[in-house]
Amino acid sequence: MFILGVVLGLYKFLPDFLIENDFSKYSLYALMFFVGIGIGADNNALSVIRKTKIKIILVPLCVVIGSLLGAAAISFLISEISIAEAMAIGAGFGYYSLSSIFITEISGETLGVIALLSNISREIITLLVTPFFVKYFGKLAGIASGGATSMDTCLPIISESTGKEWAIIAVFSGVVLTIIVPFLVPFILTFI
């Protein structure tokens, strides 16, 4: 859909009302409403935490801290991007659709595209390099690298290279990260 939009925009093959009006703001409002319903209705969101030990919380927590610090460190290498912007992109945790839409609304299209590409590449890197990561960074490596995608697209490769018993931790970490993306990204861009 994104690429189709780019092509249409490039060749201006569009009705004028689409270019002149800003639909995205109201669509975003509607989206947040439905995302809220989805989280509120999800029975798994809470029961996973109750069933497993407290220790499991450490997994998504270290992904959050690691992603934010790592992205912040990189921002010193890129003059165009501030620390907060880099952290907001890192806070997508691979959930590229939702995070890039937020970042576009708050910080503009250029940063939104960077967020989109960055978080898509996080998923691709995880899919390709997880076995190598697990070898050198321990059994949590695939889960950490996958971020929010550990619960769906990256789950098969994580489960295969780490072992099935880690799959539940992967799903848990992915669910937690997916839920906090819509809170964390606007929070970072607004307050940091």
Add this chain to the structure above:
Amino acid sequence: MIPVLLLMTIGLIIGYVLRNKIKFILISNKATTLIIYMLLFLLGIGVGLNKTIVSNMTNIGLQAILITFGAVLGSLIFAYITYKLFFIQKNEK
């Protein structure tokens, strides 16, 4: 961003109250996916129309990869520490 957080909170409450109405939840999930696709489409249009982005695509791509590299490496380091400190004993016992 306040209307966004407000709407999400309202959604959370409605979702929790209606969590047993499976048909309603299914429709809500469908709507979420649909709107995400539509917004990505609109972002695509915006990007295609934006000359600064189109002419800087290589640079933008490079920045994106760099940030990913930092975020992934940071996560891996913290995951390694967490694994060594908290998870390794469990498996040896």
